[in-house]
Amino acid sequence: MDFSTKVYTTKTLLDFINSDGFKHLKNYPITKHRALSHINNPRAAADDKILYITYSGTEIVGYRLIMVDEIIIENKKEKVGWYSCVWVNPAYRGKGIAKQLVQQSLKDWDNKIIFQGPVKESQNLYYSTGVFNKATLKGFRGYARFDSNTIVKAKLPKLKPISFLFKAVDGILNLFGDVVLKSKLASNNLNKELVKVVNEIDEATNTFITSQNNNKLFKRGKIELNWILKHPWILEQDYIDEVSKNYYFSSVAKKFEYIPVQFYNENKAIEGFVIYQIRGEHLSIQFASFKNEQIEQVAAMTKELIRENKINFFSTFDERLTVYFNKNSSPFLFKKTILRDYYYSKNFEHYLTENPKLTFEAGDGDMIFT
Numbered sequence: 497m498d499f500s501t502k503v504y505t506t507k508t509l510l511d512f513i514n515s516d517g518f519k520h521l522k523n524y525p526i527t528k529h530r531a532l533s534h535i536n537n538p539r540a541a542a543d544d545k546i547l548y549i550t551y552s553g554t555e556i557v558g559y560r561l562i563m564v565d566e567i568i569i570e571n572k573k574e575k576v577g578w579y580s581c582v583w584v585n586p587a588y589r590g591k592g593i594a595k596q597l598v599q600q601s602l603k604d605w606d607n608k609i610i611f612q613g614p615v616k617e618s619q620n621l622y623y624s625t626g627v628f629n630k631a632t633l634k635g636f637r638g639y640a641r642f643d644s645n646t647i648v649k650a651k652l653p654k655l656k657p658i659s660f661l662f663k664a665v666d667g668i669l670n671l672f673g674d675v676v677l678k679s680k681l682a683s684n685n686l687n688k689e690l691v692k693v694v695n696e697i698d699e700a701t702n703t704f705i706t707s708q709n710n711n712k713l714f715k716r717g718k719i720e721l722n723w724i725l726k727h728p729w730i731l732e733q734d735y736i737d738e739v740s741k742n743y744y745f746s747s748v749a750k751k752f753e754y755i756p757v758q759f760y761n762e763n764k765a766i767e768g769f770v771i772y773q774i775r776g777e778h779l780s781i782q783f784a785s786f787k788n789e790q791i792e793q794v795a796a797m798t799k800e801l802i803r804e805n806k807i808n809f810f811s812t813f814d815e816r817l818t819v820y821f822n823k824n825s826s827p828f829l830f831k832k833t834i835l836r837d838y839y840y841s842k843n844f845e846h847y848l849t850e851n852p853k854l855t856f857e858a859g860d861g862d863m864i865f866t
Contacts (some may be wrong), residue, residue, distance in 0.1 A: 497550055502551065507547065509534065513528050521556065524742050529747075529748050534780070550597065558588065558597060560601055561581045563580050574650075577608060577609050578861035581662075581745045594621060610861060611839050611861070612836060612838055627715055628840060630837055636821050638827075643808035684799050690764075695725070696725060709785065716783070717812065724864055731747070747765070752773075752774070753815075755773075761789070768787060783857070783864065784856070798810060799826075849861070
């Protein structure tokens with residue numbers, strides 16, 4: 497069986513999503529709003545190869561998306577590509593399509609690829625290339641409300657047909673659990689005069705972020721963070737549109753928002769900036785830059801968002817907050833350690849060897865978008 501692969505650059509992607517052919521696709525390799533986000537990526541050049549689509553005749557049978565980024569060390573920049581979504585039509589799996597997409601993209605990007613994951617079924621494909629090393633982040637997850645329904649659907653998909661039963665049990669348990677949660681959050685020590693929810697990153701915040709990012713690989717600042725806030729990959733809406741019905745990755749959600757928060761000291765100087773993300777009933781921290789003196793206030797703001805939004809569970813990979821929530825009393829019914837693996841090209845190993853303090857963050861790559 498013959499396959500062909502068409503590659504779209506940042507520049508040609510715009511023509512593709514505006515074409516008549518795109519409107520009538522059976523399987524969408526990208527949504528318009530996700531495409532526009534990639535097109536507006538401030539770190540992407542017009543000729544960067546970011547979307548690979550494999551065809552059998554005129555039918556899309558596989559695709560691979562790449563997000564452009566930069567490793568920045570001592571003002572020196574090295575362009576990298578983050579593997580994002582990859583899909584192969586179930587009827588064509590086992591025919592080497594995924595392998596071909598990996599090989600072609602690695603060649604085009606000179607092996608300068610990073611990704612989070614992968615799913616268990618794809619691990620051998622990436623391991624066999626011999627290209628990647630692995631780094632693992634350890635984080636914290638706390639459950640503030642009963643949410644067995646979500647856990648069952650994620651871990652035991654065969655039980656989805658009876659998920660309504662777990663949802664009903666959660667509802668009954670939360671009638672009592674919410675009373676306990678409310679009492680635990682009643683004494684929150686958040687100083688609301690010293691925190692501010694904002695819509696975008698200003699220059700003062702950018703200056704603070706820059707002063708704190710020595711050990712960050714990708715050093716996102718004002719330009720990159722405002723791009724992320726302005727061009728989300730998931731739209732908040734109550735319905736699933738036609739494109740989303742035929743797109744196999746995150747596209748819409750009933751509840752999705754970013755909450756950027758500035759933290760100040762008593763002299764009204766910025767000492768922290770955090771981007772929270774709410775998706776459904778899940779609260780997470782996707783970007784965190786704060787002085788140690790602000791950890792109590794960041795923790796207090798987290799508790800406040802849990803209370804205001806009836807959050808079921810909270811996640812963070814920030815090392816200081818992970819230690820804090822594990823050691824201190826909290827509103828959580830139970831806690832667990834979570835792990836996230838990042839795979840990076842061996843081309844980048846020297847950065848981590850030269851500065852062992854360099855680390856990945858929770859929102860690096862496309863994680864902040866989803």
